[in-house]
Amino acid sequence: MANFGTRRGFFAWTKNALAAAGVLNVAPGQAVAATLPATDYYDKLGVAKIINAAGTYTALTASIMPPSVQAAVAGAARHPVRLAELQKRAGEYIAGRLKCEAALVTSGASGSLTLGTAACMILGNRAATRLLPLEVSTLKNEVIIQKAHRFGYDQAIRNCGTRFVEVETLAQYEAAFTDRTVMCMFYNAAEGGQITREQWIAVAHRHGVPCLNDAAADVPPISNLWNYTGMGFDLVAFSGGKGLRGPQNAGLLLGRKDLIEAATWNNSPNSDTVGRGLKVAKEQIVGMVAAVDWILAQSDDSMRAECRQRAERIAALLRDVPTLSHEIFMPPVANAVPHLVLRYDAATVGKTPLQVSEILRSGSPSIELNPSTGRKSGSAGLPDAEDAIVVGVWMLQPGEDMIVARRLRDALLKA
Ligand SMILES: *Cc1c(COP(=O)(O)O)cnc(C)c1O
Numbered sequence: 307m308a309n310f311g312t313r314r315g316f317f318a319w320t321k322n323a324l325a326a327a328g329v330l331n332v333a334p335g336q337a338v339a340a341t342l343p344a345t346d347y348y349d350k351l352g353v354a355k356i357i358n359a360a361g362t363y364t365a366l367t368a369s370i371m372p373p374s375v376q377a378a379v380a381g382a383a384r385h386p387v388r389l390a391e392l393q394k395r396a397g398e399y400i401a402g403r404l405k406c407e408a409a410l411v412t413s414g415a416s417g418s419l420t421l422g423t424a425a426c427m428i429l430g431n432r433a434a435t436r437l438l439p440l441e442v443s444t445l446k447n448e449v450i451i452q453k454a455h456r457f458g459y460d461q462a463i464r465n466c467g468t469r470f471v472e473v474e475t476l477a478q479y480e481a482a483f484t485d486r487t488v489m490c491m492f493y494n495a496a497e498g499g500q501i502t503r504e505q506w507i508a509v510a511h512r513h514g515v516p517c518l519n520d521a522a523a524d525v526p527p528i529s530n531l532w533n534y535t536g537m538g539f540d541l542v543a544f545s546g547g548k549g550l551r552g553p554q555n556a557g558l559l560l561g562r563k564d565l566i567e568a569a570t571w572n573n574s575p576n577s578d579t580v581g582r583g584l585k586v587a588k589e590q591i592v593g594m595v596a597a598v599d600w601i602l603a604q605s606d607d608s609m610r611a612e613c614r615q616r617a618e619r620i621a622a623l624l625r626d627v628p629t630l631s632h633e634i635f636m637p638p639v640a641n642a643v644p645h646l647v648l649r650y651d652a653a654t655v656g657k658t659p660l661q662v663s664e665i666l667r668s669g670s671p672s673i674e675l676n677p678s679t680g681r682k683s684g685s686a687g688l689p690d691a692e693d694a695i696v697v698g699v700w701m702l703q704p705g706e707d708m709i710v711a712r713r714l715r716d717a718l719l720k721a
Contacts, residue, residue, distance in 0.1 A: 454498030552597030637687030
């Protein structure tokens with residue numbers, strides 16, 4: 307992981323490690339050459355800087371942008387440009403790199419869902435933008451979805467004035483189309499549902515209806531950035547601030563050229579549209595482009611190997627905790643990177659997983675473990691962990707794995 311081959315590599319690593327240990331007052335992971343801000347506003351505001359051993363959770367500010375993305379954001383802040391030109395060029399560049407017809411930088415996957423739905427509703431009828439969300443009686447507004455795909459982001463679709471039509475079997479799906487069907491919605495990481503992606507697309511297209519796939523948290527693997535558009539989904543939504551490590555308030559909407567154009571009609575800066583509040587500033591648009599460049603320069607194998615090494619290092623320090631065993635678990639679709647799952651007998655150790663998670667949270671620096679810790683049903687593809695601690699290692703900064711390991715060791719071994 308650390309590059310000791312050059313002076314610069316060594317200093318960057320040392321600085322990261324010291325920063326991670328809280329010795330230096332710089333953000334861990336920051337490039338050694340980066341200029342430091344004059345004021346640390348987190349300190350000024352009294353906001354705790356945490357160690358993220360959870361994952362890309364929005365409530366924990368999800369991910370830290372790599373240095374190249376931070377630099378792109380800072381560079382974009384220095385010049386005004388014409389927003390429409392930036393949106394267009396960024397979209398064309400991203401579409402080229404991600405092998406799809408067209409792309410739009412949105413305010414996040416949730417914003418992509420709203421703009422994608424709005425696009426399907428007003429395709430070929432730009433004047434209809436201002437009818438959304440309440441005056442939709444003259445527009446198609448039925449969205450077909452599998453019952454098992456209803457999820458926590460339904461509202462982003464309903465914001466356009468749509469109504470969900472739920473189906474379970476393929477026969478019900480075939481029968482659900484009416485002259486008001488506007489879109490077929492697919493939740494990529496859904497854990498249930500009988501109808502496959504390929505069937506979902508084939509039936510929708512036979513009825514001339516576009517399909518939107520929400521794959522927000524489903525990078526890595528990197529190839530998912532073109533797999534779903536390649537498979538035939540007309541629109542695909544990704545979060546910019548999760549595995550892509552772009553700005554937290556950015557995302558991608560990828561897909562058909564006519565639909566992406568219709569999405570922009572509903573987007574900022576167009577006033578009186580459903581997306582005017584989903585503004586993306588020049589800094590985030592450029593940051594998203596840089597994040598696409600960054601992710602395409604990574605490899606799934608090395609990202610996974612790095613996560614595995616972190617997990618093994620933490621587990622190794624906990625080897626003598628009574629009854630403890632560990633497993634490295636990779637969720638199948640969303641958050642598909644190795645996570646560390648630590649199982650032990652709480653009665654023997656004297657602390658439940660939830661108590662351990664509270665001890666780490668209230669210590670200094672404050673550490674957030676994965677929210678599946680101590681819970682009966684794991685979040686986003688993670689295993690049930692009522693009797694387990696789940697460490698999301700992928701958002702840790704260099705050196706933080708050992709801090710988490712030592713703090714877990716203290717919590718589990720000290721009375
Ligand atoms: C995180 C997530 C979203 C929202 O993504 P943002 O980029 O924060 O808007 C939407 N759908 C799913 C499935 C997600 O996991």
